[in-house]
Amino acid sequence: MPAHTEQHTATTAALTTAVSGTTGDSTPAPAVTVLGLGPMGRALAGAFLDAKVRTTVWNRTPGRDGELVARGAIGAGSAEEAVAASPVTVVCVVNYDASDAILRTPAVTEALKGRTVVNLSADTPHRARDTAAWAAEHGIGYLDGAIMTPTPAIGTPDGVYIYSGPEDLHRAHRPVLDALGGSHTHLGEDIGRAATYDVALLDLFWTSIAGYTHALALARAEGVSARELTPFAQGIAAILPPLFEESAQEVDSGRHSGEGNPLTSALSTMTHVIEVSESHGIDASVMRSAEGFVRRAIAQGHGTDGLTRLTEVLDLQH
16 A cells, blocks of 8 residues: 555644543543653653643653653553553553563553554564554554654654554544644555664664764864864765655666766775775774675676665675
8 A cells, every 4th residue: 555644733623622621522532541651752641741632651660750640641550550541552662572561461451452552662564563463363453653753853843653554543543643743654554664664764864873973983083073074974965865866766666877876986985985994993894894785786797887786785585
């Protein structure tokens, strides 16, 4: 199913619900439970409270709910009490080991039957699919998701949330999720898609930051300060968005044009980075790894292709 994005703002009916505590047809007002009160979990619960959603909170380590309770949240005495308080539970803990330790205890599993879990914990597509199978086995609705922006963006128009799983389930709980503000994208019914996006984008983020950090170390070794280099580094960053779009078209089409910058040219500049780094005793293993992939592609006869050819060389099953 193709991904589709919906930008939503509060409707008059939703505002009426928030103020009166009931919907127009006298059904209960929206309610949510938040499990996990680290910085992100507290931000999520705070955003729900700001939107006048009845919010129940619980954390495995006691004492983190004080400020939220003072703002109007309901502090549950146990995880099973917390999930029983709302039709939808949002989980935000460090990973699926932590979420499984909470959700898969017999009492919590029993309390969740007939309810929905939206898991915003970060983990792998495989773990998302495994948890979805567990949820289906126990009669629990399940959506996997990820938060693609830092904690300060929660509750603001800058927040970005992605979800995967049953579309009707996402649609049913969208009024509550919308209270978090920002954009909400349902990526499709395959429960692993949200985690796939998350992991791929984290790959991009961390390798980019690692590259920038390495560049600063190299420059400093040659007497160039970080402040001196950064304006030019920002110039590099500015040319990346159009390159991302162009590269995506090449990968999806299977055409890896090397016009303007073939792999043979890329290899030459990579060796310069390695030489200067190692001359100063700076670890160049990341660039050596990238250089190795390029050399492999050239050895396979792809020297005139562009860097996107590496998407196939990196795939050992391709």
